[in-house]
Amino acid sequence: MLSITHTHEAGTIIEGTAKGDGSAAILKANRWRWGRSIGxxxxxxxxxxxxxxxxxxLEAAGFELAPLEIDRTTRSTVEVEAGKIARQADRVAALDAKADRKATNSDAAWNKHLSDVARLPEGGEPIKIGHHSExxxxxxxxxxxxxxxxxIDAHHDAEEAARRAEAAAxxxxxRxxxxxxxxxxxxxGADIRRTERRIIADVYDRETGYRPATDEQKAKxxxxxxPQLDELRDQLAYWExxxxxQIATGRATGYSRDTIAKGDAVKVRGYWHKVARVNAKTVSVETAYSWTDRVTYAEIQDHRTAEQITKN
Incomplete structure (x- = not known):
């Protein structure tokens, strides 16, 4: 018997399948995947x-299926992020341990090679054809x-393991x-606004075309x-x-169109640029060419007013 379950923490899982039982084609067609991780x-x-x-x-193909167990309860973004950080810490620890094992294997393989080289005749003596030592x-x-x-292979494996451990760290x-x-x-924020628009969107009728949705349709x-909006709003509150x-501790800057003006200078990716135009979400900066580049306010690392530039 197959079973399909879902929880917010574990995800959607199907159990009871076996290799060659015919379920693979059905699951693949419905975009299920196999793997150790269900991230x-x-x-x-x-x-x-x-x-x-x-x-x-699955039922149409003759499989017996247990009643679906779908838990629609969601965890808060605080819990979700704490879980991700904990899992990533475990992954880093595992990759570090693997990198150490690979480094040990590499050292052992190199020492084995040195031992084999030491058994060769000294001075690069050539092979004596026909001799009993040949x-x-x-x-x-x-x-x-x-x-x-x-x-060499062990050394490459150790380098790759170290690279993966460093990236995971x-x-x-x-994030x-x-x-x-x-x-x-x-x-x-864009996802929330898009979802809210779907609630009040017009309804298409083949005979009359688009018409406003009724209150009943909007309520439905x-x-x-x-549930989707609740989850998105919780995520938004968390990340805000x-x-x-980050702004309070100085890790991030909090510039906006209220603090940046045309003619000012902003530092982006380590370089200073003159502000050509201030937009709602971005700043257009002058370049060495005939066009301007746009950067978001979050990318601005530092700022000087036009008056400060003149004084300098």
């Missing part, structure tokens, strides 16, 4: 259309050659980078989108607080 569906609301479509396809000499050369290959910092946080706030949509804290 792609964890911390998300259930996709009811995918779950019900998959269940119907076979032993050739085997010693092959052994040294093979151990060198294994040593910076993942959480990158909380001030510019990334500001961009995430913009995206979540509002109920359907309520993160950004406020």
């Amino acid at each position: 792609a569906c964890r911390d998300r609301l259930p996709q009811h259309h995918v779950i019900t479509r998959t269940a119907a396809a 076979g032993r000499h050739r085997r010693a050369i092959d052994k040294a050659h093979n151990s060198m290959r294994r040593s 910076h993942t959480t910092d990158a 909380y980078n001030p510019v990334t946080v500001a961009n995430r706030i913009e995206k979540i 949509r509002a109920a359907a989108y309520a 607080q993160v950004r406020a804290d």
Whole structure:
């Protein structure tokens, strides 16, 4: 018997399948995937259309399916982020341990190669063709050659493991980078506005074309989108607080069109640029060419007014 379950923390999981039982084609067609990690569906609301479509396809193919267990309860963004940080810390620790093992293996492989080289005749003595030592000499050369290959491979494995461990160590910092946080706030805000527009959107009628949605239709949509909006608003509040804290501690700048003016200078990615135009969400800056570049306010690292530039 197959079972499909969903929780916000664990994601959507199907259990009971077996290799060669015929379920693979059905699950693949419905965009399910296999893997040790379920990070792609964890911390998300259930996709009811995918779950019900998959269940119907499995039952139509003759599979026995247990009643669906869909928990629509969501965790707060605080809990979700704490879980992500904890999982990433565990991943970093595991990758660090793996890098240490690979480095130890690399050292051992190199020492083995040195030991094999030490068994070769001194001074690069050539192989004596037909001599009783010929076979032993050739085997010693092959052994040294093979151990060198294994040593090189082990060294490359150790370097790759160290690179992955180093990258993983910076993942959480990158996720909380001030510019990334500001961009995430913009995206979540756009998602909220898009969802709100869907609630009040006009309805298409084949005979009369588009017409305003009725109050009943809007109420039905509002109920359907309520869990998604609640989740998005909770995420927005969380990341806005993160950004406020970053600005308060000086990790992030809080520039806006109220603090930047045309003719001022702004520092972006370590370089100063003159402000050509101030927009609602971006600043247009002069370049060495005939065009201007646009940067978001979150990308501005420092600022000088036109008066300060003149005095300097």
